Amino acid sequence: MSAQVTRRSLVLGSSAVVATALARTRPLSAAEAAAPVAPAQSGGGLARLIANENPYGPAASARRAVADSLATAWQYPMGHDQDLKKQIAEREGLTPSHIMLADGSSEILRIAGLVYGTGGREVVAARPTFGFLQDYARQLGATVTEVPLDEQLRHDLKGLAAAVTGKTGLLYVCNPNNPTGTLIPGPELRPFLQAMASRTTVLVDEAYLDLWDDWPAHTATDRVRAGDPVIVTRTFSKLHGMAGLRVGYALAPPEIIQRLEKHRMTLLGCAGVAAATASYQDLEFQAFSRARLQEGLAITTGALRELKLRHVEQGRGNFVFFDTGGPLADFSAAMRRAGYQVGRPFPPYDTWCRVSMGTVEQMRGFAAALRDYF
Numbered sequence: 001m002s003a004q005v006t007r008r009s010l011v012l013g014s015s016a017v018v019a020t021a022l023a024r025t026r027p028l029s030a031a032e033a034a035a036p037v038a039p040a041q042s043g044g045g046l047a048r049l050i051a052n053e054n055p056y057g058p059a060a061s062a063r064r065a066v067a068d069s070l071a072t073a074w075q076y077p078m079g080h081d082q083d084l085k086k087q088i089a090e091r092e093g094l095t096p097s098h099i100m101l102a103d104g105s106s107e108i109l110r111i112a113g114l115v116y117g118t119g120g121r122e123v124v125a126a127r128p129t130f131g132f133l134q135d136y137a138r139q140l141g142a143t144v145t146e147v148p149l150d151e152q153l154r155h156d157l158k159g160l161a162a163a164v165t166g167k168t169g170l171l172y173v174c175n176p177n178n179p180t181g182t183l184i185p186g187p188e189l190r191p192f193l194q195a196m197a198s199r200t201t202v203l204v205d206e207a208y209l210d211l212w213d214d215w216p217a218h219t220a221t222d223r224v225r226a227g228d229p230v231i232v233t234r235t236f237s238k239l240h241g242m243a244g245l246r247v248g249y250a251l252a253p254p255e256i257i258q259r260l261e262k263h264r265m266t267l268l269g270c271a272g273v274a275a276a277t278a279s280y281q282d283l284e285f286q287a288f289s290r291a292r293l294q295e296g297l298a299i300t301t302g303a304l305r306e307l308k309l310r311h312v313e314q315g316r317g318n319f320v321f322f323d324t325g326g327p328l329a330d331f332s333a334a335m336r337r338a339g340y341q342v343g344r345p346f347p348p349y350d351t352w353c354r355v356s357m358g359t360v361e362q363m364r365g366f367a368a369a370l371r372d373y374f
């Protein structure tokens with residue numbers, strides 16, 4: 001077996017961090033390539049560590065709410081989301097007219113791409129970042145200007161500000177960023193948004209922000225309260241573990257919400273809204289979800305530190321971004337054989353892998369598979 005050894009060093013994340021890398025590129029042998037995939041880890045198929053889901057959800061309270069919602073599922077869902085809107089408004093210090101619920105936050109990202117990215121306007125975003133809005137805007141004819149992340153894999157706020165022109169319809173900021181997990185702390189983000197307010201609309205995607213208890217310190221909602229042209233998006237897919245039930249929301253000044261609402265294509269199903277309403281109040285489940293996530297992250301980053309692989313040490317997503325040191329396809333094929341599905345490419349970081357947190361048990365297994373591989 002050939003092994004190519006490289007040494008690098010890089011500091012990533014906000015406080016402490018990473019690490020000297022000793023990464024080895026290991027091509028698969030013919031026997032390895034032909035080997036069958038390992039038996040199921042959690043009762044069938046590969047462990048899904050590829051889509052940033054939360055296998056601990058939905059909460060038992062949400063499951064009961066879905067079952068109860070079936071009694072009125074013969075009705076068109078109209079007005080059934082008012083309770084949830086009121087609860088969100090109360091927690092955020094906003095009014096229900098500041099809130100749009102949608103079929104996952106990705107529906108809102110697409111609507112924003114449609115509203116702000118057409119008519120000869122441009123979208124500005126980091127690279128790599130979550131691409132849903134940009135891809136849709138491109139399909140509609142928008143130009144998308146991408147600004148590389150900085151050396152610590154964080155948003156380059158100066159570079160983003162410089163890329164905004166008179167033609168820019170929307171600036172997309174993913175905080176924390178997917179796939180790197182890096183966070184723009186609230187005290188840096190808020191003045192940036194204030195400075196942008198006279199220049200363009202900013203969408204701050206906070207899909208992962210509430211995975212940490214201190215999310216109020218970093219959210220952009222105070223700029224929404226101040227009336228700036230800021231759209232904050234959130235989701236029930238991550239902390240609440242209900243990606244399949246499709247509920248997300250936007251927080252924005254009422255005139256922006258009205259603009260977005262005009263382009264809505266779906267009515268939210270009653271089951272998703274019922275589950276989200278129950279889960280939003282279920283603080284015990286949210287704490288449980290956060291605790292399991294922290295355990296998974298500690299196991300994973302512990303293994304990466306031990307193996308001296310470059311990674312984002314204090315990422316704020318339910319995933320870790322790390323450098324495999326070699327072709328990602330080889331690494332993913334080996335992990336697949338060990339029973340773990342990883343390996344979505346995030347160019348230009350062609351040797352880096354984003355691993356999503358599965359159950360704590362799955363992450364112990366993945367850490368063992370990492371130790372075997374490197």
Ligand SMILES: Cc1ncc(COP(=O)(O)O)c(C=O)c1O
Pocket residue numbers: 051052103104105106107130174178205207208234235236237243246247248
């Ligand atoms: C940054 C980010 N925003 C939005 C989404 C979409 O979430 P939803 O399930 O609410 O559509 C994802 C999904 O992975 C994401 O990573």
